[in-house]
Amino acid sequence: MSIRESYLESGPGSKLASWIFSTDHKRIGLLYLAVIMSLFFVGVTLGFLMRLELITRGPTIMEAQTYNSLFTLHGVIMLFIFIIPVTTSVFGNFMLPIMIGARDVAFPRLNLLSWWIFVAGTILAITTLILGPADTGWTFYAPYSLISGQYVALAVFAVFVLGLSSILTGINMVTTVHRLRAPGMTWHRLPLFVWAIYATAWILVIATPILGVNLLMIIAERFFGIGVFDPAKGGDPILYQHLFWIYSHPAVYVMILPSLGVIAEIIPVFSRKTVFGYKAIAYSSIGIAALGSLVWGHHMFVSGYSYTAGVIFSLFTFLVAIPSAVKVYNFVGTMYKGSIVVDTPFYFVLAFIYMFAVGGLTGVILGALSINIHLHDTYFVVAHFHYIKFGAAALGFFAALHYWFPKVFGRMYNRRFANWSLLIFFIGFNLLFLPMFVLGYEGMPRRYFDYLPQYANLQYLSIFGSWVLVIGIAMMFGNLIKGLFRGKPAPQNPWGAATLEWQVPSPPPKENFREIPEVKHNPYHFENVRRELD
Amino acid sequence: MSYGIEHTAHKDYTGAKIGMWLFLFTEFFLFFGPVLLYTIYRFRYHAAFTASSHELDLAIGSINTAILLTSSLTMAVSISALQRDRTKLSLWMLAATFVLGVVFLINKYFEWTEKFSHGMYPGGEALAGGPPGQGVFYGLYFFLTGLHGLHVLAGITAIGVLAFMVLKKKVSAADHVRLENAGLYWHLVDVVWIYLFPIFYLVR
Amino acid sequence: MYENGEKHYIARYTTLVMVWVSLIGLTWLTVKISGIGFGTFSIIAPFLIASIKAFLVVDYFMHLKYERPFFKWILLVVLGTVIILAWLVYEDVAYRPL
């Protein structure tokens, strides 16, 4: 095979411009990676500082007002800039076209535009950090968000802009999957990651505009006082909560579905066996997307909305556990009787399944009306959503990073070191968030910069956990960055996978495929592929 | 300046249309949010909403509706004409659409200023003493018609750009999907108004 | 120019003009009957007429009638979503003790 130019090579001319104006889906994926990871580290720092504040009672390193701003900013960065876009924008962009045998996404220039809009939104969010960050929590609940003296409108506008970027990405992904599949790539031969991104893209298209207009109304309220949410003017703040969660609960599935897709890619490769229940996994993605759109009310059990609504939403919440559980069973079923090769990405999968189970099951507990009244707005909730969003969704992204790293950069990281960093990450994470379940059950409320003496011991444990966790994260990314510059060149198909991205050189050439391949098998047909790593 | 790979000269007509329709649906959901609020408040503040809608000028509202409907017709004719390679007719129809869009906005401007001069805007003195429902009605009225007005503005900008492209033969009978997509957008703006009209003017 | 020579539907001018005439006619009708005050129906009627008008615009001006089924399916999905979302919100406001 003759050597073709990889996408990482630039021609003559400005190097920076050849990246930031590139319409190549692979480069755009990496652009997203660069921006998002920088902001992720900012978010981690904020979380770390919040934990540190609680090391003694009363103000330690910050006042109550600062703490309020920190958790708002931490939430906005971690959700809207990190976890909602990350897997879709980075690996959806980079891998999805290759996986379906296309040369690019359907609208390459639109793709670049979404990145620029995303950057604009990020800059706006950082601007509020300097001017005076909002203190409303990432939910911007009315009526407080209408009267807070901080720069709420700017923060809200930042989220609106980020949402616009999501919408454009979603439109692009849906169209790509419909129009650009290679010959023979039927719907039932799509890799499961593609199914997951496809379902995610639909949620982005349908739900994001509702959040967008809701945020616009908050801005209009603050500047002109249109009164639709302000109880003093006859508005109804609970309706804000409805419109907010109509988007923001499905957004949780925007975070977790791509990660579930990643896991569904990795497991068969390392079990060397076709995936168990392909259709069940594929359709449960759609099922989660659809049912997940009908459960938003479980965030509002104590808002004072009607009892009837509470019962209905509680019921739907239980139902959505079914497709999620289908996925976990299928994952485990795939491993059963496989010839398992244990390697770094597989360890990530194991950690993921544990985290997803803890997060999911505590979610069912919270979905029960009566228990929710006791646990609402306590640390139990904080622990629950960190397990899902951080322990599962973000860990799934880290798994994707370790799985596709050799393909993306053409180099290999130190796998043994990666395993150790995962272990430390895992221990730190559980030390940090497991105690929060107990704290919450005992009544520790969320969003407080202070606590009663009886909570001290568990708080210490949790704070200690945050230190271990940060060390784990530093090790993990230090290792990857070292691999980026000094790693050994990676073979074309290190893990022995059968999907299309492993049939092109690492790193992939500019045009992905010399000729568009013709697909003859399902994506987990391992007969003719072999692992190239020792 | 393009730093991507050279794409082979193949245009995906259906793909472009799918993209546009998906975008239209996001616009639809954008308007759905406040309209949902409207339905709820309408029941809650029935009397105040009915009274307030009597204060709007039904004549201007009806004229504006007719204007937008007509502009939709000229837009559709323009597309048909371009597809038949009758560039001149197509351009005239685009010009007509553009002008009708501008007239719509001018009417809206007079309608708004008239309300402002009577202090009937959020925070204005005329609404301060009224029942709570009245304030909400005008809040929604200004928000929704304002949002719609912005869309009209975006639409006429797009039409202007496209007229230019047709003139320069960048959009032509052989490659007309961009004009069609602009048309889809313009018709959506029309559909939104078709619903805003009864919402604010007719249900009294 | 376009791949595999897809056929494009080209609308006839007369059809378009007839649609426009009906749209204007319906507008006239809905203005005429507004404020007559025949109970609930005076709330429903304007929206019914509006929906007919929207249907005309979408089907003829936007060519949905002549598109492939996929476009109609997504329209159905979107309308279904809207109805379900609205229904769930109404479950709250209709039964909430105010």
Ligand code: HEM
């Ligand atoms: C080192 C990592 C992290 C630490 C130490 C951390 C810690 C914290 C702490 C202490 C709070 C505030 C609890 C309270 O007082 O209410 C919080 C809130 C939150 N965290 Fe994290 N977190 C981390 C990572 C993440 C990640 C990765 C995500 C999302 C993907 C995330 C999402 C959130 C959200 C949404 C909130 C709620 C903000 C609000 O109340 O408005 N966190 N986190």
